[in-house]
Amino acid sequence: MRLKTFSAPTMTEAMALVKEHMGSDAIIVSTQDIPGTGVRLTAALDRDPDLDFDIADQGPPGHQELFDHAQEALLRHNLPERLRLRLCDLMVRESGATTAQQLLASALDEIFDFSPLPEKNTPRALAFVGPPGCGKTLAVAKTAARAVMKKRKVAVLTTDYKRAGGVAQLEAFTRILNINLSLVKTPEEFKAQFARMRDADMVLVDTASCNPYVDADIKALGDFMTAVPSEPVLVNPAGIDADECADIASAFADCGVSRMVISRLDVASRLGGALYGADSGNLSLCNVSMTAQVADGLTAISPVALAKLLIPSHRAENAKPSFSEVVK
Numbered sequence: 001m002r003l004k005t006f007s008a009p010t011m012t013e014a015m016a017l018v019k020e021h022m023g024s025d026a027i028i029v030s031t032q033d034i035p036g037t038g039v040r041l042t043a044a045l046d047r048d049p050d051l052d053f054d055i056a057d058q059g060p061p062g063h064q065e066l067f068d069h070a071q072e073a074l075l076r077h078n079l080p081e082r083l084r085l086r087l088c089d090l091m092v093r094e095s096g097a098t099t100a101q102q103l104l105a106s107a108l109d110e111i112f113d114f115s116p117l118p119e120k121n122t123p124r125a126l127a128f129v130g131p132p133g134c135g136k137t138l139a140v141a142k143t144a145a146r147a148v149m150k151k152r153k154v155a156v157l158t159t160d161y162k163r164a165g166g167v168a169q170l171e172a173f174t175r176i177l178n179i180n181l182s183l184v185k186t187p188e189e190f191k192a193q194f195a196r197m198r199d200a201d202m203v204l205v206d207t208a209s210c211n212p213y214v215d216a217d218i219k220a221l222g223d224f225m226t227a228v229p230s231e232p233v234l235v236n237p238a239g240i241d242a243d244e245c246a247d248i249a250s251a252f253a254d255c256g257v258s259r260m261v262i263s264r265l266d267v268a269s270r271l272g273g274a275l276y277g278a279d280s281g282n283l284s285l286c287n288v289s290m291t292a293q294v295a296d297g298l299t300a301i302s303p304v305a306l307a308k309l310l311i312p313s314h315r316a317e318n319a320k321p322s323f324s325e326v327v328k
Helices: 011-022 063-076 081-093 100-111 136-149 166-176 187-196 215-225 242-253 272-280 303-310 323-327
Strands: 002-008 027-034 038-045 125-129 154-158 181-183 202-206 230-237 259-263 284-288
Touching: 002 011, 011 027, 011 038, 027 081, 038 081, 063 081, 063 100, 081 100, 081 272, 100 303, 125 136, 125 215, 136 154, 136 166, 136 202, 136 230, 136 259, 154 166, 154 187, 166 181, 187 215, 215 230, 230 242, 230 272, 242 272, 259 272, 284 303
Parallel strands: 125 202, 125 230, 154 181, 154 202, 230 259, 259 284
Antiparallel strands: 002 038, 027 038
């Protein structure tokens, strides 16, 4: 497969360049608005069914080997083809990397936005949202534990009063951290409780599970989020279908979500679905949950840390990086 990037003042002109230089069989891999300049298109043209990139003449010695290593990692993580091709196109043009992780990190930095959750005081409530079983309660507990260890005053609320054991699970965590847990059942109660917590450095909210395919659930979540100054943060697990992740991310983006936590990395080894979800929903990657231990907290993610997650240790082809390897 041959990739080529075209820039033009308008989309129509860029498409004309694609057709002129690559023919009508070319497919558009990515589009990007360039402020003050126009648009940039990346188009692809099949050469063979194996999507073989030949970059031997485009980079320094050894670049092909680094590229092949990084591309194998993307295939192993089941990244959908369009996202994988965009990353490959960027890696083809990167010439300064000395390791496969560096090569991939530079491409990830071009495509994804990285915005870790705040560790200091925040005037808005951080509300963790997501579908059933995604790990919201553990994410709240980990964020609270991290804040307490940094001597922050933390308040925790939960709207998850219908799920059997939902309040009890979070209460067990907050009791250990010596934090009071408040239950709210309506947006009005949420507003009243939030007003009482003005002296808290950080207000964390464990929301009820929301089915992204049920309009009533999405509306109910939106009503809670608009009741007080808040930021909904999506918790999306690794290891699930890419299209499913994309649908989930897009649905929650409509509720004002702009950041995503990737959870369950202690039990899942493939990140393709989660990354496709973040890309489809235009969500920033903020933190990952790599262990069930509350004290280890949520790990802030960066292009380098994400590349370490995607490319395994040299110990074994399928080895998962440890918590300490990613955070160092």
